[in-house]
Amino acid sequence: MHNIIQISYFIAAFLFIFGLKRMSSPLTARDGILWAGIGMLVASLITFFEPGMENYLLMTTAIFVGGIAAFWSGKKVAMTDMPQMIALYNGMGGGAAGAIAAVELLKGDFHSQTFLTLAVLGALIGSISFSGSMVAFAKLQGLIRRPMRFPGQQLFNIAVFLVAAGFGAVLVIRGEFTGSIILIFFAAALAYGMFMALPIGGADMPVVISLFNALTGLAVAFEGFVLNNAAMIIAGTVVGSAGTLLTQLMARAMNRSLGNVLFSSFGASGGAEESVEGSMKPIDAVDAGVMMAFAERVIIIPGYGMAVAQAQHKIFELMEMLLARGVDVKFAIHPVAGRMPGHMNVLLAEANVPYDRLYDLDEINAAFPQTDVALVIGANDVVNPSARTNPDSPIYGMPILNADQAKNVIVIKRGQGKGFSGVENALFFGDNTRMLYGDGQAMVGELIEAVKEF
Amino acid sequence: MIEGMTALYIFMLSAFTGYEIIGRVPVILHTPLMSGSNFVHGIVLVGAMVAMGHAHTTLELVIGFIGVALAAGNAVGGYVVTERMLEMFKSSKGSN
Numbered sequence: 232m233h234n235i236i237q238i239s240y241f242i243a244a245f246l247f248i249f250g251l252k253r254m255s256s257p258l259t260a261r262d263g264i265l266w267a268g269i270g271m272l273v274a275s276l277i278t279f280f281e282p283g284m285e286n287y288l289l290m291t292t293a294i295f296v297g298g299i300a301a302f303w304s305g306k307k308v309a310m311t312d313m314p315q316m317i318a319l320y321n322g323m324g325g326g327a328a329g330a331i332a333a334v335e336l337l338k339g340d341f342h343s344q345t346f347l348t349l350a351v352l353g354a355l356i357g358s359i360s361f362s363g364s365m366v367a368f369a370k371l372q373g374l375i376r377r378p379m380r381f382p383g384q385q386l387f388n389i390a391v392f393l394v395a396a397g398f399g400a401v402l403v404i405r406g407e408f409t410g411s412i413i414l415i416f417f418a419a420a421l422a423y424g425m426f427m428a429l430p431i432g433g434a435d436m437p438v439v440i441s442l443f444n445a446l447t448g449l450a451v452a453f454e455g456f457v458l459n460n461a462a463m464i465i466a467g468t469v470v471g472s473a474g475t476l477l478t479q480l481m482a483r484a485m486n487r488s489l490g491n492v493l494f495s496s497f498g499a500s501g502g503a504e505e506s507v508e509g510s511m512k513p514i515d516a517v518d519a520g521v522m523m524a525f526a527e528r529v530i531i532i533p534g535y536g537m538a539v540a541q542a543q544h545k546i547f548e549l550m551e552m553l554l555a556r557g558v559d560v561k562f563a564i565h566p567v568a569g570r571m572p573g574h575m576n577v578l579l580a581e582a583n584v585p586y587d588r589l590y591d592l593d594e595i596n597a598a599f600p601q602t603d604v605a606l607v608i609g610a611n612d613v614v615n616p617s618a619r620t621n622p623d624s625p626i627y628g629m630p631i632l633n634a635d636q637a638k639n640v641i642v643i644k645r646g647q648g649k650g651f652s653g654v655e656n657a658l659f660f661g662d663n664t665r666m667l668y669g670d671g672q673a674m675v676g677e678l679i680e681a682v683k684e685f
Numbered sequence: 686m687i688e689g690m691t692a693l694y695i696f697m698l699s700a701f702t703g704y705e706i707i708g709r710v711p712v713i714l715h716t717p718l719m720s721g722s723n724f725v726h727g728i729v730l731v732g733a734m735v736a737m738g739h740a741h742t743t744l745e746l747v748i749g750f751i752g753v754a755l756a757a758g759n760a761v762g763g764y765v766v767t768e769r770m771l772e773m774f775k776s777s778k779g780s781n
Binding site for chain 2: 240243247248250251252254255256257260261263264267268271274275278279281283284285286287289290292293294295296297298299300301302304305306308310313314316317319320321323324326327328329330331333334335337338345440441444447448451452454455456458459460461462463464465466467468469470471472473474475476477480481571573574576577580581
């Protein structure tokens with residue numbers, strides 16, 4: 232039986248890597264998740280046959296409780312709310328890694344100091360990932376509205392982390408555990424994850440979720456060493472390194488280092504409030520519609536606001552309408568538009584917008600000067616020209632879409648508020664910019680009506 | 686039993702594998718792939734089951750129960766969400 236179990240884990244590890252590989256190309260992505268799913272099924276079913284196990288009834292109950300809750304919530308959630316669900320499920324994985332470590336620490340029989348160290352490290356990372364992901368979930372779900380910041384926050388966070396690391400070290404060095412030390416260790420680790428995520432603004436959430444995803448992978452790998460389970464080691468490490476790379480790619484797209492995302496209070500600086508020349512000039516939907524109907528080239532720039540307003544289907548309709556009139560329509564996708572890398576691509580794909588109309592930042596920026604209308608829907612910081620022109624701006628240096636270079640810019644926006652970074656957007660005050668105030672979906676609907684008229 | 690050095694080799698090779706898989710991915714697949722890798726670390730379910738299966742005291746059992754439930758949520762939720770996301774890629778391909 233032992234061999235069958237080991238071979239099953241081997242097959243599972245193979246299927247995970249194979250599945251992820253398939254998922255990395257659009258053509259094979261769909262069966263990729265299926266292969267990985269089979270791997271998971273094989274691994275978890277064979278685990279029931281591990282020798283010396285008890286508590287089967289409770290274990291099955293736990294699987295059903297967690298599985299059904301996740302299945303139901305995953306099926307029910309709207310496509311636009313996917314990012315927070317990933318944060319939520321990721322947090323659960325981190326919590327599970329922490330729970331494994333807690334059980335092992337309570338049992339207290341480790342083969343060597345190395346295993347003990349890995350168990351404690353996994354517990355530390357897993358707990359941070361758990362509470363951090365839960366905060367990320369709460370923020371994206373709108374349960375926590377504002378980034379929470381207070382003076383001396385970084386020092387406070389470092390102190391909390393040192394408490395967690397210190398008690399972790401005590402556990403490793405003493406090699407003998409009392410409940411209270413374990414309790415303080417976990418409490419401090421959980422608190423650190425929470426305080427680490429609280430000050431981070433919504434715009435930086437994709438980077439943070441990706442980081443927590445990588446951390447959970449690492450925690451799973453460490454607990455895999457402790458339990459001597461190769462499938463956990465391999466799957467966890469693969470996710471850990473893949474997630475780290477993805478986090479770097481995302482941070483780079485914002486022209487910021489990871490440290491900068493995590494430790495600088497972005498947009499919180501009270502100093503150097505930007506004064507922007509000019510005023511915001513409103514436009515109504517009919518005029519905006521006419522402008523687009525008689526344009527030659529239109530670029531649509533979607534952002535998080537499009538996701539919130541669920542406007543992607545209306546955008547598709549507008550695109551069809553304009554294409555039928557012979558207008559060239561392109562989509563400009565900023566790498567960090569939305570709350571996840573590729574968030575906009577997923578939403579537009581859901582609305583049937585073909586891939587070949589979506590352009591990356593590098594591909595599209597040269598096209599703006601020849602563009603008649605740039606339609607910005609729910610994007611803000613990613614089109615702020617201050618990133619290019621104003622060295623004092625907190626977002627200075629971040630690559631942006633040069634929408635301001637288009638002949639006309641129409642911005643659909645709910646109100647006059649600032650973006651997630653809290654920075655005033657110079658684009659909105661430009662001479663060639665007109666503001667179309669209102670709900671994204673409703674306004675695009677009115678644009679469609681206007682285009683139909685002419 | 687995985688020996689110390691073997692474990693280290695597994696760790697290193699797996700790390701490179703993960704790095705290579707993501708390295709050549711188009712931006713449009715970043716979200717599904719992040720979601721997919723989120724599902725893959727749901728393998729923590731296996732560890733949680735083993736830990737719970739060997740629990741003796743009530744406290745160990747309670748923590749083990751929470752661990753298994755969380756891990757099952759990670760695996761099942763991760764799968765459902767990834768599958769739904771990739772589903773859309775299929776439908777949009779047809780319309781091109």
